[in-house]
Amino acid sequence: MTGLSLTLRNARLPGSDGRVDVTVTDGVIRQIGYQGRTAPGQESVDLGERWLIPGLWDNHVHFSQWAQTARRLDLSATASATEAAGLVRERAGETLTGETLVGFGFRDGLWPDAPGRAVLDAASGDLPVVLVSGDLHSCWLNSAALAAHGFPDHPTGLLREDDAFAVVNALGTVPDTVMDGWVDTAARAAAARGVVGIVEMEMAWNPGDWQRRIAAGTDTLRVETSVYSQHLEQAITLGLRSGAVLERTGGLGVMGPFKVITDGSLNTRTAYCFDEYPGLAGQPGAHGLLTVPQDRLVGLMRRAAAGGIRPAVHAIGDRANALALDAFAEVGCAGSIEHAQLLRAEDVARFAALGVVASVQPEHALDDRDVADRYWAGRTGRAFVLKSLLDAGATLALGSDAPVAPLDPWVTIAAAVGRTRGGREPWQPGQAISRQAALAASARGRHGISIGDVADLVVCETDPFVASVADLRVMPVAATLIAGRFTHNTLQP
Numbered sequence: 016m017t018g019l020s021l022t023l024r025n026a027r028l029p030g031s032d033g034r035v036d037v038t039v040t041d042g043v044i045r046q047i048g049y050q051g052r053t054a055p056g057q058e059s060v061d062l063g064e065r066w067l068i069p070g071l072w073d074n075h076v077h078f079s080q081w082a083q084t085a086r087r088l089d090l091s092a093t094a095s096a097t098e099a100a101g102l103v104r105e106r107a108g109e110t111l112t113g114e115t116l117v118g119f120g121f122r123d124g125l126w127p128d129a130p131g132r133a134v135l136d137a138a139s140g141d142l143p144v145v146l147v148s149g150d151l152h153s154c155w156l157n158s159a160a161l162a163a164h165g166f167p168d169h170p171t172g173l174l175r176e177d178d179a180f181a182v183v184n185a186l187g188t189v190p191d192t193v194m195d196g197w198v199d200t201a202a203r204a205a206a207a208r209g210v211v212g213i214v215e216m217e218m219a220w221n222p223g224d225w226q227r228r229i230a231a232g233t234d235t236l237r238v239e240t241s242v243y244s245q246h247l248e249q250a251i252t253l254g255l256r257s258g259a260v261l262e263r264t265g266g267l268g269v270m271g272p273f274k275v276i277t278d279g280s281l282n283t284r285t286a287y288c289f290d291e292y293p294g295l296a297g298q299p300g301a302h303g304l305l306t307v308p309q310d311r312l313v314g315l316m317r318r319a320a321a322g323g324i325r326p327a328v329h330a331i332g333d334r335a336n337a338l339a340l341d342a343f344a345e346v347g348c349a350g351s352i353e354h355a356q357l358l359r360a361e362d363v364a365r366f367a368a369l370g371v372v373a374s375v376q377p378e379h380a381l382d383d384r385d386v387a388d389r390y391w392a393g394r395t396g397r398a399f400v401l402k403s404l405l406d407a408g409a410t411l412a413l414g415s416d417a418p419v420a421p422l423d424p425w426v427t428i429a430a431a432v433g434r435t436r437g438g439r440e441p442w443q444p445g446q447a448i449s450r451q452a453a454l455a456a457s458a459r460g461r462h463g464i465s466i467g468d469v470a471d472l473v474v475c476e477t478d479p480f481v482a483s484v485a486d487l488r489v490m491p492v493a494a495t496l497i498a499g500r501f502t503h504n505t506l507q508p
Contacts, residue, residue: 021499022050022059023472026067028463029454029480034064039470042498047466060506065493066478069458070211070471071424074374075353075414077151077217079187079224082197084119084418090146091120096128099146099155104138115160117186118146119418123153124282124386130155132172147183149382150419152280154179176279176306184218191227199233201422206502208423209473209492212237214271214374214414216327216353220246222253222261222270230263235502237471238264239271241327244315247273256323267497272327272350273319277307278335281356281383284390286332288357292390303332313342320348327374333357333397340365351412354379357391357398367408374412375401377430377453378420384442395443401431402446411448411456425490428453433484450480450487470499474506 023037038046088106093099099121110116116139123130135144135157143160147153153175161169164182174182187194205213213236215221221240229238240261242250250270255261261268279285284292287303295301307315316326326346330339331354339352340362349370356379366373380387380399387395397403404411413427420426431453434441441447448456455462464472474494477486495503 019499020057022057023067023474024050024059024061025064026062026474027064027478029066029068029478037067037464039496039499042470042500044464044466044468044470047464062474062493062506065474065476067464068209068454068473068475068479069461069464069468070473070495070497071209071457072212072214072412072459073205073210073414073417073422073424073427074214074412075216075376076213076417076422078198078201078213078215078417079194079217079219080151080183081417081422082194082201083117083187086197087147088116088118089120090118091122091149093121095126096123096130096134099130100134100138103135103144103146107139107142107144110142115143115145115163115186118144120149121146121155122149122282122382122386124284125389130171130173132156132158132161132169135172145182145186147186148179148282150280150282151183151416152176152179152283152285154182156182175283176285176304180218187217187219191224195228195231195233198228202233202235203503205422206235206495207492208425209475209490209495210236210422210424211471211473211495211497211502212239213422214239214241216241216274216416218243220249222250222255222268225268226261226263229265229267234265234267235497236267237497238268240268241271241274242324243274247315247319247322247324250324251318251322257325270324273315273324274327274329274353275307275312275315276329277305277312277339278330278332279304279306280331281390282386286357287330287335287338288332288391289334289337289359290394293392302334305335305338309338309342312338313345316342316346316348316350320346320350326350327353329353331356333359333362333394337362340369340371343369343371354416355404356383357394358400358403360397363400363403363409364407366404367410372410372412373404374414375399375404376414376416376420377401377427377434378415380434380442381430381436382420399443400446401448405448405452410460411452413453413456424457426488428457428479429484429488431456432487435484436488450482454479470496472496472499
């Protein structure tokens with residue numbers, strides 16, 4: 016491909032009212048500035064003085080689950096087990112015989128009553144019901160679903176961590192043609208919000224899934240595909256080193272990280288912490304759960320690094336983060352810690368020193384602020400410490416963890432900048448970061464465009480450097496481009 020050229024006319028760059036023309040040739044920005052007349056055969060699009068920014072990435076998603084979320088019973092606003100069971104009762108009559116009623120989004124950390132199989136049985140009868148928590152680390156099942164998934168004698172019906180992951184994975188076993196259709200729809204919706212790429216964290220053979228999808232025509236996103244422990248050897252045998260282009264993807268699919276989950280979550284009270292959770296003193300799991308012993312973690316990371324696959328370690332509690340950083344130091348490789356929600360002060364500086372990226376999800380701070388105030392009381396000053404990480408020289412990579420939070424980079428950026436939503440007072444506002452820093456952490460280190468950049472671009476209606484936090488959250492996107500090709504376009508020809 017040579018000589019293919021596009022000029023984006025009358026663009027504004029963030030922080031400036033001046034207008035420029037941007038010329039893209041063979042997918043790369045070749046010129047920024049007033050061009051004059053368009054050369055014969057050169058395509059030209061007038062941006063109408065809209066703002067042109069680098070393309071946005073979501074650096075942590077579970078894409079198949081995100082694609083299914085719209086088809087599940089929404090439990091995100093429920094304030095008790097009784098209320099959630101009431102929504103199940105309403106939906107049960109609409110569910111066909113032989114199907115499973117699946118709900119998503121409950122957060123029971125502050126509920127006055129505990130989830131239990133009896134209250135769910137009373138609302139659903141013989142219909143199998145699986146309710147997935149908003150943090151993906153627990154599932155609430157009725158008796159019919161417990162029997163179907165191999166837990167007939169479970170006392171409460173509330174499964175956590177590995178047991179919950181097994182159920183969630185089983186729910187995703189729909190035919191490839193069906194799932195791929197849902198994924199394509201979700202990918203187009205992501206492009207409409209300015210997303211040019213994702214890091215896929217599903218617990219599946221992601222390289223194969225995305226090779227199939229992209230080859231079939233899902234071409235609106237770049238995808239870095241992770242693997243988990245069960246697929247690590249397969250990836251190494253195939254020579255899928257991080258950054259390697261996957262066959263049949265036209266360069267859109269590349270091998271990403273090796274993902275390993277070392278603790279749980281805050282809402283589920285399984286994030287592994289130095290301090291005990293209130294009300295659990297002296298009980299098993301009072302500090303949360305370490306789901307991968309340290310020697311096994313080091314061994315897995317060493318094996319991945321030797322095979323050219325960078326580790327991405329899930330760690331939420333402060334003790335899990337300390338152990339993850341210890342493992343990076345012992346193995347001597349770079350990579351990322353996913354979430355990094357609670358950190359000791361002495362561990363913040365270790366991210367930069369070890370070359371470990373803090374892959375964080377700012378919207379989680381707003382989802383979890385009340386739960387954190389209860390269960391991490393006295394420690395929330397070191398929770399979701401985005402500014403402290405930046406000040407210490409760490410690299411931030413922002414994401415959503417969709418479906419835990421919406422796959423929308425503007426929601427993510429607004430949360431990082433404002434630390435608030437819904438009119439509430441900002442939570443720990445001293446950890447807010449600048450608009451420029453949030454944009455760079457969402458755009459692979461760039462907060463502006465330059466000659467020589469790959470032309471992954473977004474055209475937006477408001478200058479993101481001056482937009483209010485509320486306006487950032489709902490930023491209108493006029494167009495999205497990958498290597499100079501429109502993947503979303505509302506501009507007039």
